[in-house]
Structure formats: C-alpha cells, structure tokens
Amino acid sequence: MIPRPKPQKDRLRRTMMFMNAQKPGLIKDAYIYGCDSIMLDLEDAVAENQKDSARFSLYHALKTIDYGDTEVIVRINGLDTPHWQEDIRVCVAGGADGIRIAKCESAQDVITVEKAVEAAEEEFGVEKGRTLLMAALESPKGILNAYEICAASDRMLGVAISGGDFRKCMQTKPTRDGIDMVTARGMMLIAARAAGVQCFDTVFTDLDDEEGFRAEVQQNKAMGFDGKSLINPKQIRYVHEVFAPTEKEIIQAEQMVSAFRENAAKGLGVFTVNGKMVDIAFIPGAERTLRLAKACGLYEGDLV
C-alpha cells in the first residue's frame, strides 16, 4: 500500500488528464507523462456493464501504484445513475485525492456528494475532510448556478466546464475562436474566482488539429483558467509551456515580493518598483507567479 500525502486544495493543476479506470494498460503507468493531475474515469469511458469491474480495478490501482506527486482524481458517475454511491465508497476507501462530480447542476448536488463522502470517510477510517471535490458543469443550468456550486463546500477545489455536453445543450459546435463557449467560460471563471476556487477548461478532442488546440490553450491562459482537461499525453507539454510564466513576469514578481517585504518592515504600504506603483493588492498575484515558476522549474529562489 502506498500512503499518499494529504491532498492540497491550492496545488498546481495546469493539466488534468482523463484515463479510463477500467483499462489496466493505461492506469498502471499514468504518472510517467508528467501531467499535474490524472482523472481516473468511472463515468463515460466505462461501459454500463463494466462499472463494477472498473471499481475493483480502480481500488487496486489506488492502493498499489505509486503515483508520486501526480494528483489522483476520480470522475464518478452522475447522481441520476445507480452507481455514484458505490463509486464514492471505492474512491474514499482507496484514498483518491479528489472526486469529480459529473453533470453538477446545483449546490445541492455538491452537498449530496459531500454527505456520502463524509459517511465513507467514517466507514473506512479516513481523516474527515481529506477527500477533495470538484464539479464538472455540463449544462446551462450548471453554468448559471456556478457560484453556489463553487461555494457549496469547503472541500471544493474547483470547477471545470465540459464542452461536449454543454455544446449539445446550446445547439452549437466548436469554433476556432471559441465564440461558442466564451460566455459560459467567462461566467464560470468569475464564479470560481468569486468563491476562491480553481477553474479548468474542457478537453480539446481533435487530436489532429494541432493549430486549433494551441489557439484554445492560449485563449484559456488569457482568460485566466488555472488549467485544462486533456485526453492525450501529447497535449501536456504545450499546456505546460503556455501556462508557465515568462522570464520577465518572474523577475517582476520577484522584485515586487522582495520590495514589498522590505518596505512593509519599514512601515511602508505603497511604493514603486521600476516606476510602477505596487501595494499589497499585487502581492498574491506575484506570489502565485513565483509558485507557478517554481513548479515549472523556472524559479529557484526562496520567496515562496
């Protein structure tokens, strides 16, 4: 058995890669690709008559395989299926870091899952509150209720939009400039930031359209997403590249943080760095840049 460290709500999640929990060939070495999180899927990737089998496979994978620093999240079946309760039991018993709630539409959905998770933590002697939650918003109703969903539980680490189902509801198709989902993405981002949780974009499914993929990742970064769901390891590197801070951003953040600490010690709240005004409002962002840079191997200082 591999004991996993306590899951962190605020960790780096640039890339979250889906893996079919039923396929041993995939899940046994999923960590070697270097994505930040893997999402072992009990939902759509698993055929209806193999849901039971996928859980046995998942349990042993969670207990046996050393995923190292890669976060392990499990996507459970929807609350309108007969599977989700047993899915939650196996996730908690196996020690998954987090659970992704599919087709989440309301705060009540989050609370329903949270109660079952709490009961499972009690049943299996897992530290209460250890198992994190995230929600996938897949419908217009989910997007409209994004804020209450994000704020529904202390366990919530973030929300993700699920493009396939959402576009179906909206009767749209993927477009090159992302206009089909720009409103939904924006609403979800605002809700996530207001609630203080992370926000992730949907998968890009056309593996042959490299240009389209790159355009979408750049737009994700510009809009303020924390990361993206992926379906193939070959997509990881580019997302990490785009989400890494530039050298200029890192230097600027480093100067701001160290200047802030020096000035605060002298009793000064507002000052200038390279001619630009800086006060406490800039510091969390600068620290985040440094943490991201550190995770990307671009910063080795000790300010964060």
Added chain:
Amino acid sequence: MEIKKTAMAGTLESSDAQVTVEPGNGTVELELSSSVMNQYGRQIKETVLATLERLEVDNAKITVVDKGALDCTLAARIECAVFRSCDKADKDIPWGGMIR
C-alpha cells in the same frame, strides 16, 4: 464465498487478464494460460490462489487467460468475477476488508 454461477471479468487486451469462475467439484481447479508463462507462471498461480483464499473460495473451477497483467490487475479481475458469480458486485463491496 460460494460460486453460484458462471461469471467472467476482464479482457484479452495487453496488460489485462480474462478470468472465468464456475461452480466447482469440491476443490479449487485452476486452468492458467499466460503470454508470460515462462517468466511469471509460478507467481501468477500464487496470486490467483492467494486471492481465492482471501475471498474464502474453496470450491470453484477458475480459468485465467493472462495477457501480462500486473498482480493488482489479476486480483481485481478475480474479485470481480467471484462477486459477479454471487450477484454481489454492484454495491457494498468490503473495500479494505476482504478486498485489499
């Protein structure tokens, strides 16, 4: 557990194993074929028998077609087949108890 009917779990894909359990004739009867029989045959057999013992199965015919599964995959497929044969695979699985 008592094997009540024939049940199967797993696939013939690489890194997987297909396991079939049937009601036995008073003992455990194992039929094993593996793509890595020469290297790992003994270890696979030990894993199969240890898993059946943990599940308290002492009367069954079990057929394993192994395609290079890890021990944990093999155990998962055997457990699923046994629980399916008792119609108990869908809920209230003893995670961390009999399944470990």
